Amino acid sequence: xxxxxxxxxxxxxxxxxxxxxxxxxxxTFMAICAVTGMDINMELLEVKGLTKRYKExxxxxVTFSLPKGYIMGYVGQNGAGKTTTINCINQICNADGxxxxxxxxxxxxxxxxxxxxxxxxxxxxxxxxEMKISDVRSVxxxxxxxxxxxxxxxxxxxxxxxxxRRISEFSRGMKVKLMFAVALSRDTKLxxxxxxxxxxxxVIRSEVLKILQDYISDGERSILFSTHMLEDLEQIADYIVxxxxxxxxxxxxxxxxxxxxxxxxxxxxxxTPELRSRLIGIEKKEFGFEALIKSDEARYVPKGFVIxxxxxxxxxxxxxxxxxxxx
Amino acid sequence: xxxxxSNQSELPIYAQIKEQIKEQILNGxxxxxxxxxxxxxxxxxxxxxxxxxxxAYNDLEEEGFITSMQGKGSMVLSKENELLKEKYLxxxxxxxxxxxxxxxxxxxxxxxxxxxxxxxxxx
Numbered sequence: 001x002x003x004x005x006x007x008x009x010x011x012x013x014x015x016x017x018x019x020x021x022x023x024x025x026x027x028t029f030m031a032i033c034a035v036t037g038m039d040i041n042m043e044l045l046e047v048k049g050l051t052k053r054y055k056e057x058x059x060x061x062v063t064f065s066l067p068k069g070y071i072m073g074y075v076g077q078n079g080a081g082k083t084t085t086i087n088c089i090n091q092i093c094n095a096d097g098x099x100x101x102x103x104x105x106x107x108x109x110x111x112x113x114x115x116x117x118x119x120x121x122x123x124x125x126x127x128x129x130e131m132k133i134s135d136v137r138s139v140x141x142x143x144x145x146x147x148x149x150x151x152x153x154x155x156x157x158x159x160x161x162x163x164x165r166r167i168s169e170f171s172r173g174m175k176v177k178l179m180f181a182v183a184l185s186r187d188t189k190l191x192x193x194x195x196x197x198x199x200x201x202x203v204i205r206s207e208v209l210k211i212l213q214d215y216i217s218d219g220e221r222s223i224l225f226s227t228h229m230l231e232d233l234e235q236i237a238d239y240i241v242x243x244x245x246x247x248x249x250x251x252x253x254x255x256x257x258x259x260x261x262x263x264x265x266x267x268x269x270x271x272t273p274e275l276r277s278r279l280i281g282i283e284k285k286e287f288g289f290e291a292l293i294k295s296d297e298a299r300y301v302p303k304g305f306v307i308x309x310x311x312x313x314x315x316x317x318x319x320x321x322x323x324x325x326x327x
Numbered sequence: 328x329x330x331x332x333s334n335q336s337e338l339p340i341y342a343q344i345k346e347q348i349k350e351q352i353l354n355g356x357x358x359x360x361x362x363x364x365x366x367x368x369x370x371x372x373x374x375x376x377x378x379x380x381x382x383a384y385n386d387l388e389e390e391g392f393i394t395s396m397q398g399k400g401s402m403v404l405s406k407e408n409e410l411l412k413e414k415y416l417x418x419x420x421x422x423x424x425x426x427x428x429x430x431x432x433x434x435x436x437x438x439x440x441x442x443x444x445x446x447x448x449x450x
Contacts (some may be wrong), residue, residue, distance in 0.1 A: 069367075070377060103379050213371040236370075238378040259339060310336070 012255055026069030026075045043101070044068045044222040045089070050098035060246045062098070066239065069219035072110040073233035073254070075316060076127040082226045085243070086194050089224075090120060103189050118145050118262060123195035125175040129168035133161060136182065144186050153184035180211060185216070191215055191223045197232055205229075209236055230312045244320060245275065261292045261317075263310035264291045264301055275300060280326070281318030292318040300315055328357055330362075332373055340375050340408075344383035352392050352403055352411075353418060363393060363401045 008306060049221040052059040059081045059295050066072045076082050091107050091114070094204070098183040105112045133156055140147045156163070159177040166323070167175065174224055176196055183191060197205050212223055213236055227233065233240065242250035242258050250257060261280075268289050276282070278300055279291040292310060293301060301307065310318075330347050332340055334372045337417045351357040363384075364372070370419055384401055393412025430440045435443045 209374065210371075213374070215370055216377070217367050219367060235374050236376055238376040254340065255341060255377060255379055255382065309339075 024087055029139070033091065042067050044103055045072075045206060045224060046099075046101040047085070047089065048099045048101075050085060050088055051238065051270070052088060052093065052099065053080055053096050054084075057081070057084070058246045059088075059095075062246075062248055063250050064242070064248060066222050066224060066243045069216050069224055069322065070238040071216060071223045071225055071236055072239040072241060073230075073237035073312075074224055074241050074243070075228065075230060075312070077320065078228070080243045081246040082192045084193055084246075086192055086224070086226060089192065090118065097158060111147075116144060117189040119186060119188035119191045121179040121183050121191070121193045121196040122178070125167060125170070125179060126165050127178070129153050129166065131167050132165065133163045133178070135178035136178065137165075140182060140185070143231070148185050148187070154183055155184060172199050173201065176200060176204070176208070180208070184211070184215070188223050190219070193223065193225045193227070195227055197227060197229050212218045212236060230316070232251035234312055242316065244286075244323060249319060249323070258309065258313065259314055260295055261310050262295050262301075263308045263314050265290045265308075266292055266302075268307040270302060270305075275302070282319070283321060290318075292322075328361075330369075332375065341379045341382040341386070342378060344369075344373070344375075345386050348383070348387060349390075349392060353414065357366065357403055359402045359405045360401050362399075365400045392430060 027129040036075045043065045282291040
């Protein structure tokens with residue numbers, strides 16, 4: 001039997017799987033942990049009721065948790081609150097309310113230890129442009145106890161980063177690779193990516209995905225991956241958290257999310273009031289319409305409609321459309 | 328072991344993994360006692376999520392094809408396993424059903440079909 005954190009009392013994460021006798025009760029699990037000396041704290045990142053008020057924006061009671069050894073995609077439109085959430089986790093901004101635990105502890109308890117456990121890769125290089133690789137190396141050595149110079153040098157040569165050139169001469173791909181080299185040369189537990197794969201060519205992006213899967217492969221480390229390049233997540237993400245206008249709309253295992261909706265296309269003339277009431281985010285086009293419907297309501301779809309498995313993209317688009325209609 | 332994932336397939340990825348491993352066990356390409364790659368290694372190699380491969384292995388275990396060993400990977404169960412035996416029988420039945428139906432359709436007699444079976448068996 002595979003004892004995984006998502007098995008603990010979270011049956012809804014596997015609703016499509018009928019036989020679930022392998023679910024483990026939380027109490028049984030705790031007992032196993034006690035006997036085997038396993039670490040009981042299986043959540044690597046816990047965000048509880050995170051709230052941040054700006055003049056025209058409210059990050060509203062954001063709550064989610066990411067178990068050890070998994071990748072979570074954090075998705076939403078531009079301005080939905082992804083970076084605000086990440087800034088609060090990184091302690092770059094002060095939240096107005098709520099708590100963040102990284103590997104079981106809060107920033108307040110041990111600020112240095114908290115920061116040491118997080119590796120961050122943003123969409124822009126945070127190194128001064130005049131620096132060279134050697135400067136980055138010495139800065140990291142000064143700031144982080146856990147910086148491993150050997151690991152850093154290995155990655156610099158693996159990524160073929162030029163030692164002699166200034167960062168201002170680096171391509172976008174090189175800058176991202178440098179950020180990865182820096183983040184991965186410390187013994188971190190949580191990797192946070194904020195739109196880090198934007199603007200990368202497909203070859204480098206696929207390299208990055210491999211690096212990410214390597215990072216979690218020992219089952220002890222996790223990744224929070226904020227992006228709107230949803231096809232990257234479609235492949236490797238275990239969980240999807242979807243934020244819209246500062247509120248969490250979806251927090252689910254990716255496989256369950258993809259299976260819970262069907263994408264249908266059909267003739268506008270066949271949009272009966274009964275069908276219409278079940279459809280989510282109807283998009284009318286000149287020659288037909290497109291909408292989502294819950295998989296368990298598929299029987300209400302008349303014959304002759306085109307039925308497809310939706311991508312995360314499509315689910316997001318129609319859910320947002322639906323929310324805009326409700327407003 | 329060979330697993331090829333299609334993004335165009337109707338089947339979800341976990342089901343594709345499960346079906347392909349199942350097929351290779353049933354047709355003997357994966358022998359009993361074979362140790363399967365770990366959930367995390369398989370996820371990495373296929374470029375899919377860990378939850379996806381976990382689900383494929385969980386299903387294979389429930390259906391009696393593999394067993395997971397504490398702290399180790401998963402192993403293909405012996406053919407003597409009851410659940411698996413049933414699967415083999417079902418497969419034989421399916422094949423025979425097609426043979427019988429086809430024979431009836433062209434007016435073949437039962438003895439003729441049995442004769443044919445004997446010949447094939449000897450080969």
